[in-house]
Amino acid sequence: MAKVRVHELAKEIGVTSRKLLDVLKENGEFVSSASSSIEAPVVRKAREYFEKHPEEIDSAPAKKPAKKAKSASAGAKKEQTPAAKPAAKPAAKPGAAGAGTADADESAAQPAKPGQTSAVPRPPKPAQPKGKPTPGAGGGKQETGQADSGAKPTPAAKPGGKPADRPRPIATPGEAAASARAAREAAPPRPQRRRGPRPGNSPFASKQGMGRPRPGNSPFAPRQGMRQDQADTGRGGGQRRRPRPTPSMMPDQAPQPESQRGGRGGRQRPGGGQGQRPGGGFVRSGGKARGGSTAGAFGRRTGGGRRKSRRAKRQEFEEQQSPMTAGVQVPRGNGAEVRVRAGSSIADFAERINADPAALITVLFRMGEMATANQSLDEDTFQLLGAELGYEIKIMSAEDEDREILEAFDIDLEAERADEDPEDLNERPPVVTVMGHVDHGKTALLDAIRNADVGRGEAGGITQNIGAYQTHVDVEGERRAITFIDTPGHEAFTQMRARGADVTDVAILVVAANDGVMPQTVEAINHAQAANVPIVVAVNKIDLDGANPQKVRSQLTEYGLVAEDYGGDVAFVDVSAKKRTNIEDLLETVLATSDILVEPKANPDKPARGVAIEAKLEHGRGSVITALIQDGTLRVGDSIVVGTAYGRVRAMIDEHGENVEEAEPSRPVQVLGLTSIPGAGDQLIVAEDDRTARQIAERREAAKRAATLAKRRKRISLEDFTSAIEQGKVETLNLIIKGDSSGSVEALESSLLEIEVGQGEVELNVIHRGVGPVTQSDVDLATVDNAVIIGFNVRSAERVQELADEEGVEMKFYNVIFDVTDDVEAALKGKLKPIYEDVEVGTAEILQIFRSGKFGNIAGSIVRKGTINRGHKARVVRDGVVVASDLEIQSLRREKDDVSVVREGFECGITLGFNDIREGDLIETWETREKARD
Numbered sequence: 001m002a003k004v005r006v007h008e009l010a011k012e013i014g015v016t017s018r019k020l021l022d023v024l025k026e027n028g029e030f031v032s033s034a035s036s037s038i039e040a041p042v043v044r045k046a047r048e049y050f051e052k053h054p055e056e057i058d059s060a061p062a063k064k065p066a067k068k069a070k071s072a073s074a075g076a077k078k079e080q081t082p083a084a085k086p087a088a089k090p091a092a093k094p095g096a097a098g099a100g101t102a103d104a105d106e107s108a109a110q111p112a113k114p115g116q117t118s119a120v121p122r123p124p125k126p127a128q129p130k131g132k133p134t135p136g137a138g139g140g141k142q143e144t145g146q147a148d149s150g151a152k153p154t155p156a157a158k159p160g161g162k163p164a165d166r167p168r169p170i171a172t173p174g175e176a177a178a179s180a181r182a183a184r185e186a187a188p189p190r191p192q193r194r195r196g197p198r199p200g201n202s203p204f205a206s207k208q209g210m211g212r213p214r215p216g217n218s219p220f221a222p223r224q225g226m227r228q229d230q231a232d233t234g235r236g237g238g239q240r241r242r243p244r245p246t247p248s249m250m251p252d253q254a255p256q257p258e259s260q261r262g263g264r265g266g267r268q269r270p271g272g273g274q275g276q277r278p279g280g281g282f283v284r285s286g287g288k289a290r291g292g293s294t295a296g297a298f299g300r301r302t303g304g305g306r307r308k309s310r311r312a313k314r315q316e317f318e319e320q321q322s323p324m325t326a327g328v329q330v331p332r333g334n335g336a337e338v339r340v341r342a343g344s345s346i347a348d349f350a351e352r353i354n355a356d357p358a359a360l361i362t363v364l365f366r367m368g369e370m371a372t373a374n375q376s377l378d379e380d381t382f383q384l385l386g387a388e389l390g391y392e393i394k395i396m397s398a399e400d401e402d403r404e405i406l407e408a409f410d411i412d413l414e415a416e417r418a419d420e421d422p423e424d425l426n427e428r429p430p431v432v433t434v435m436g437h438v439d440h441g442k443t444a445l446l447d448a449i450r451n452a453d454v455g456r457g458e459a460g461g462i463t464q465n466i467g468a469y470q471t472h473v474d475v476e477g478e479r480r481a482i483t484f485i486d487t488p489g490h491e492a493f494t495q496m497r498a499r500g501a502d503v504t505d506v507a508i509l510v511v512a513a514n515d516g517v518m519p520q521t522v523e524a525i526n527h528a529q530a531a532n533v534p535i536v537v538a539v540n541k542i543d544l545d546g547a548n549p550q551k552v553r554s555q556l557t558e559y560g561l562v563a564e565d566y567g568g569d570v571a572f573v574d575v576s577a578k579k580r581t582n583i584e585d586l587l588e589t590v591l592a593t594s595d596i597l598v599e600p601k602a603n604p605d606k607p608a609r610g611v612a613i614e615a616k617l618e619h620g621r622g623s624v625i626t627a628l629i630q631d632g633t634l635r636v637g638d639s640i641v642v643g644t645a646y647g648r649v650r651a652m653i654d655e656h657g658e659n660v661e662e663a664e665p666s667r668p669v670q671v672l673g674l675t676s677i678p679g680a681g682d683q684l685i686v687a688e689d690d691r692t693a694r695q696i697a698e699r700r701e702a703a704k705r706a707a708t709l710a711k712r713r714k715r716i717s718l719e720d721f722t723s724a725i726e727q728g729k730v731e732t733l734n735l736i737i738k739g740d741s742s743g744s745v746e747a748l749e750s751s752l753l754e755i756e757v758g759q760g761e762v763e764l765n766v767i768h769r770g771v772g773p774v775t776q777s778d779v780d781l782a783t784v785d786n787a788v789i790i791g792f793n794v795r796s797a798e799r800v801q802e803l804a805d806e807e808g809v810e811m812k813f814y815n816v817i818f819d820v821t822d823d824v825e826a827a828l829k830g831k832l833k834p835i836y837e838d839v840e841v842g843t844a845e846i847l848q849i850f851r852s853g854k855f856g857n858i859a860g861s862i863v864r865k866g867t868i869n870r871g872h873k874a875r876v877v878r879d880g881v882v883v884a885s886d887l888e889i890q891s892l893r894r895e896k897d898d899v900s901v902v903r904e905g906f907e908c909g910i911t912l913g914f915n916d917i918r919e920g921d922l923i924e925t926w927e928t929r930e931k932a933r934d
């Protein structure tokens with residue numbers, strides 16, 4: 001049967017899509033929207049459900065909850081005590097051990113389930129006395145710390161749950177949510193009839209027929225097959241066996257799922273509930289009905305008996321539509337867009353959606369991905385997680401994120417630009433960058449242009465190299481300015497662009513007329529064209545004999561730069577930077593090009609926006625940046641934020657070394673007053689006040705820190721483990737094992753754990769094991785936890801290999817177990833902390849003492865045994881007694897020459913930094929060497 005979509009089925013049944021979705025969700029099906037397609041068994045069950053409950057058809061359930069919640073709430077309080085009762089029995093039933101398995105939906109409806117209290121995690125056995133429901137079991141979470149999300153009734157719950165068989169209006173998620181809140185403190189026992197899900201598409205349902213534990217990727221379940229089995233068989237036991245990794249990776253309140261999606265099973269550890277919902281069929285939640293309490297179901301506090309506003313209830317209702325059925329409560333997105341920065345972690349995402357990171361870890365875990373809260377997730381994993389929770393996740397670039405930060409302060413630079421009234425725009429000088437091949441005269445040209453301005457008698461001349469300057473040229477009687485960026489070359493140009501600073505309006509391409517087009521000429525053309533910046537070609541060095549400007553023109557046609565005299569539209573000017581020939585022509589041409597192709601304009605009447613083109617710390621002046629104003633006017637006293645730096649403009653200085661009060665568009669100025677040093681290329685923004693500037697800077701700083709953290713990688717390889725150990729960087733070899741079958745993974749892990757590594761100095765720790773190829777999340781984990789990945793009879797996808805290479809994660813692939821154990825053993829043994837021993841190297845006898853004001857007493861000696869080496873440790877022995885130890889051969893001389901070693905039988909001069917030496921003393925030297933291990 002072909003898959004149908006929710007809305008199609010809803011139409012067919014005669015209910016709203018919303019209603020159908022609610023019913024599906026309540027019954028443990030994971031459908032995110034009306035357009036989701038559902039499997040045939042689910043369709044059948046849905047039909048059956050509505051056949052059995054015709055009264056639900058065409059009802060408008062979503063509107064009920066608030067009201068009912070109230071009554072449920074009230075009821076819940078009253079009926080608090082008995083709450084646990086009915087559930088108690090079920091929990092104790094064989095097979096019902098999973099009562100604690102969380103099912104947010106269900107538990108919402110039936111909060112006070114017994115199993116919550118202390119379901120016993122050994123399925124085949126009846127519940128332990130510990131698991132006995134007690135009054136107030138709804139608060140089971142208090143006892144177990146795991147039942148927050150509530151237990152769901154199991155089939156075993158039936159005996160105690162007869163009342164639930166009675167038909168009762170189904171609880172919508174809203175009702176469930178309301179009930180959950182209502183009954184949080186109370187736990188009226190209203191066992192519901194629950195039928196377990198069929199082995200359909202619920203990855204979290206306990207009984208999916210695939211529950212056999214296997215070495216899945218649950219590091220938390222004590223019984224994942226391998227480990228427990230090993231223990232059972234006595235293999236690899238012993239002190240070296242490390243505990244399974246990181247309970248911290250687990251949400252502390254969420255019970256362990258009994259089975260993983262795809263059948264990865266894991267038995268519960270004591271204290272955690274387990275729920276099983278054998279059989280198929282739909283269940284109704286109905287938790288709100290008749291005092292049915294959902295206490296603790298969502299693990300949220302209700303704030304006591306306080307009444308809530310409709311809005312608050314609505315919010316909770318929305319938040320508590322959990323997509324999970326296994327005890328974690330995650331707000332559903334319902335298609336909402338969430339933007340996360342590339343490299344964000346689960347914790348970041350959780351913050352965005354106001355969820356508990358631990359719950360998200362659980363969700364991911366059940367999807368077969370393992371991650372820690374602070375581990376950065378790749379885009380694919382985010383997308384998967386988003387799809388699961390109903391969010392549309394957009395991975396943001398750093399620029400997007402910055403935009404968002406500014407938006408939070410009502411600054412939207414793009415909108416500002418777009419909304420600019422053309423009337424307010426004034427012409428501004430073009431900003432020009434000089435590019436070209438090395439030695440073609442870029443610097444000389446910039447100097448010539450700068451001096452051309454000086455020649456005009458500009459007050460003071462350009463005395464300061466501030467990274468950019470403005471020069472002026474008379475065009476048709478009008479004195480016009482051009483701004484030059486003083487750092488020539490396309491590298492700087494592109495670096496600025498990479499930082500989001502597109503400041504250049506026109507590029508001057510310098511080509512030496514005697515050299516012609518060279519590789520960097522071509523690069524410069526490409527960079528300028530990539531930035532869509534018009535080019536003016538300055539054919540330089542025309543004063544030279546071998547100059548051939550025409551050849552340059554013809555060469556450049558090949559690169560799309562066709563000179564006007566060749567019928568093209570690119571302006572060429574022949575110049576000599578050295579002789580200052582045609583500089584003015586060049587400037588006029590630049591202006592003309594800018595006027596025609598760029599028409600640079602800006603609105604000077606607004607707070608300044610610009611770019612820091614240079615930034616440095618200057619003694620006595622503090623943070624000094626050269627800002628190029630792009631829009632608006634910067635004034636002394638303005639509160640500014642530049643990248644992660646902020647402050648108030650204390651002073652502005654132009655290229656003539658003069659203080660200026662204002663800087664209009666295209667004006668480069670040195671700006672003093674920032675509290676720290678931003679990066680070159682960082683954007684300058686005038687903020688409303690100091691506080692806003694500081695807050696923006698702080699937000700950026702935090703974002704930057706997060707991004708850096710996400711990128712910070714640790715690496716280790718089997719080969720470099722020795723040095724890592726020596727340097728004290730690591731004491732544990734962390735391994736991630738991926739294999740082709742649970743059996744092989746189990747066997748491999750057990751063999752590895754049997755390796756004898758010595759007196760517990762170096763530890764072997766398998767932090768993750770699983771079946772299947774090495775995935776990106778394995779690499780991420782290895783990156784974060786500094787692990788080596790062992791692939792046994794499996795490979796990795798290409799992208800994963802790339803990522804591993806990028807991150808420096810070592811992946812090793814094997815087909816033979818012994819090869820793995822050999823390598824790991826070698827690594828471990830090599831890795832053992834080295835043993836050092838002192839080895840005698842030589843002895844010298846002092847024959848004569850020379851006194852030197854500069855060096856102290858020099859021992860004129862003869863080497864009696866071995867060698868005397870400069871730098872070796874030494875002691876002085878007099879009459880068989882050590883009179884000084886911990887000395888060092890500070891200097892060693894033969895005749896007048898400094899030497900590093902003197903052999904037996906030779907005389908030498910030794911200084912030890914110890915003056916109390918006497919003739920006849922022995923100088924014994926030794927060295928500390930690493931002792932090889934057997």
Ligand SMILES: Nc1nc2c(ncn2[C@@H]2O[C@H](COP(=O)(O)OP(=O)(O)OP(=O)(O)O)[C@@H](O)[C@H]2O)c(=O)[nH]1
Pocket residue numbers: 436437438439440441442443444445488540541542543544575576577578579
């Ligand atoms: N004859 C002559 N020599 C020039 C001219 N312009 C520059 N030079 C010389 O060419 C050499 C290189 O000039 P620079 O200005 O340093 O060249 P550049 O492109 O800035 O070089 P890099 O900074 O190394 O990329 C210097 O020795 C200049 O004196 C010119 O118009 N005529």
